[in-house]
Amino acid sequence: MVGLAAATLTACGAQDGAGTNSPTAVKTQINVVTLHPQSVTITAELPGRTTASLVAEVRPQVGGIIQKRLFQEGGEVKEGEALYQIDxxxxxxxxxxxxxxxxxxxxxxxxxxxxxxxxxxxxxxxxxxxxxxxxxxxxxxxxxxxxxxxxxxxxxxxxxxKYTTIRAPISGRIDKSSLTPGALVTAGQTTVLTTIRTLDPINVDVTQSSTNLLNLRQAIKAGRIRISGENISVKLKLDNGTIYPITGKLEFAESSVSETTGTFSVRAVFSNPDRLLLPGMYVRALVEEGVAPNSFLVPQRAVTRNTKGEPTALFVSKEGKIGQRVLTVGQNVGNSWLVSSGASDGDRVVVEGSQFVRVGQDVEAVEVVIDDTTGEVRERKQGAVFPTESGTDFAGNRGNGASVRN
Missing domain, CATH: 1.10.287.470 (Helix hairpin bin)
Structure with a gap:
C-alpha cells in the first residue's frame, strides 16, 4: 500500500511537471512588433474628379459659310492656331x-x-x-x-x-468638330463648333467633410497635430488603385460649407505632361493635413474588437506574458492605425500567432518587420513557423480589424 501511494504521488508530480508553466514546457512562439513614437504625416483620402484647368467653347464671331477645317480632331492645338476658315x-x-x-x-x-x-x-x-x-x-x-x-x-x-479665321483662344486638346465645311454659321450662335480643354496642368476637385475639418483644427489647436506648412502636397490614387507618380499641390479651399451635404470643396493642381489624367476621371486625393508628433502606429493586423466593440490588441510584457489592452485609434495610415492611447514606447504588440495564445500565457516573442504597403510580414527570425492563416484573432477573424477611415 505504501508503494502504491508513492507511485501515485510520483505520477501526479509528473503530470504537474508537464504543465505550461513548467520550466521544461515548450513556449508558444508568436511574432511581435516593437512600438516606438514617431512623427506621422496625417493624410486625408478624399473622393474627387479631375477637371480641365481651362475650357473654351469655340463659336463663330461673324456669319458665313465654313470653307475649311484646319485642325486634327482630338489633337493638341496652340493658342492662336487657326481652326476654321469662313468665306x-x-x-x-x-x-x-x-x-x-x-x-x-x-x-x-x-x-x-x-x-x-x-x-x-x-x-x-x-x-x-x-x-x-x-x-x-x-x-x-x-x-x-x-x-x-x-x-x-x-x-x-x-x-x-480677321474673325473669318477662327483661332484657338487657349492651348490644349481639341474635341471633334460639330460642323463640317459648307455649313452656315452665324455670329453668337448657340451651337458650339468645338471645345478645347487645357490638360496640363489639370485640376482635381475633391470634397471634404466639415466634421473632419473641425476635428483637424481642434487637434492643431490642442497641439496633437502640427500643420505641414503653406505648400500642402497632394497625391492621387487612380481608379485602378495605382498612385499617380507626380505630386500636386493644394490650390484653394472654399470658404463656405454646403447647406445640403455638409461638405466643402478643395482644389488641387497636378502636372499632366503625359495626358494620363483626363477630365471627368474619378480619383481619390491623399491630402497632407499635418504631422502628428510622438505618435504610435499599430499594424492593422494586430488590432481586433472585443465584445464591446472596442479596438484591442495583445501585448507581450517584459516577463514574456500575454496581456490585452484597449486602444484608442484614429485614422488609418497605410496598413496601420494611428493610436492616441493604449500604447507606449517599447511595447511589443502581437502581429502573428494570436490565435494560439491566451491572456497570461508565457510565450516566446520573435521580432518581425511589417511591410506597411501590404500589411504582411516582410522579415521574420529564422525558425519562426506559423500556420498559413496568420494574423487571425481569437474568434478566427482576420486580424486587420475594422475600418475606421477618416
Whole structure:
C-alpha cells in the first residue's frame, strides 16, 4: 500500500511537471512588433474628379459659310492656331470699302484747313464776314470728324475680316468638330463648333467633410497635430488603385460649407505632361493635413474588437506574458492605425500567432518587420513557423480589424 501511494504521488508530480508553466514546457512562439513614437504625416483620402484647368467653347464671331477645317480632331492645338476658315469675300469687300471712305475723308481735310487759314487773314481786312470764318472752322472740324469715323469703320471691318479665321483662344486638346465645311454659321450662335480643354496642368476637385475639418483644427489647436506648412502636397490614387507618380499641390479651399451635404470643396493642381489624367476621371486625393508628433502606429493586423466593440490588441510584457489592452485609434495610415492611447514606447504588440495564445500565457516573442504597403510580414527570425492563416484573432477573424477611415 505504501508503494502504491508513492507511485501515485510520483505520477501526479509528473503530470504537474508537464504543465505550461513548467520550466521544461515548450513556449508558444508568436511574432511581435516593437512600438516606438514617431512623427506621422496625417493624410486625408478624399473622393474627387479631375477637371480641365481651362475650357473654351469655340463659336463663330461673324456669319458665313465654313470653307475649311484646319485642325486634327482630338489633337493638341496652340493658342492662336487657326481652326476654321469662313468665306472672307464679303468681309474683304467691306474692309476695302471702309479703307476707300477713309481716304476720301482724309482728302477733304487739307482743303478745309487751307480755307480756314485764308479766311483768318481776310477777316482782319474785313474782306469776309465773321460768319464765313465760323463756317470754315466748322467745315474743318467736320472733315476731321469724318476721318475719325472712317478710321473706326476701317478697324471694325478689319476685325470682322480677321474673325473669318477662327483661332484657338487657349492651348490644349481639341474635341471633334460639330460642323463640317459648307455649313452656315452665324455670329453668337448657340451651337458650339468645338471645345478645347487645357490638360496640363489639370485640376482635381475633391470634397471634404466639415466634421473632419473641425476635428483637424481642434487637434492643431490642442497641439496633437502640427500643420505641414503653406505648400500642402497632394497625391492621387487612380481608379485602378495605382498612385499617380507626380505630386500636386493644394490650390484653394472654399470658404463656405454646403447647406445640403455638409461638405466643402478643395482644389488641387497636378502636372499632366503625359495626358494620363483626363477630365471627368474619378480619383481619390491623399491630402497632407499635418504631422502628428510622438505618435504610435499599430499594424492593422494586430488590432481586433472585443465584445464591446472596442479596438484591442495583445501585448507581450517584459516577463514574456500575454496581456490585452484597449486602444484608442484614429485614422488609418497605410496598413496601420494611428493610436492616441493604449500604447507606449517599447511595447511589443502581437502581429502573428494570436490565435494560439491566451491572456497570461508565457510565450516566446520573435521580432518581425511589417511591410506597411501590404500589411504582411516582410522579415521574420529564422525558425519562426506559423500556420498559413496568420494574423487571425481569437474568434478566427482576420486580424486587420475594422475600418475606421477618416
Amino acid at each position: 472672307p469675300a464679303t468681309y474683304q469687300a467691306a474692309y476695302d470699302s471702309a479703307v476707300a471712305a477713309l481716304q476720301k475723308a482724309e482728302a477733304a481735310v487739307p482743303s478745309a484747313q487751307a480755307k480756314l487759314e485764308r479766311y483768318e487773314g481776310l477777316v482782319k481786312q474785313n474782306a469776309v464776314s465773321k460768319q464765313d470764318l465760323d463756317d470754315a472752322a466748322a467745315s474743318l472740324a467736320q472733315a476731321k470728324a469724318d476721318v475719325a469715323s472712317n478710321k473706326a469703320s476701317v478697324e471694325s471691318a478689319r476685325i470682322n475680316f
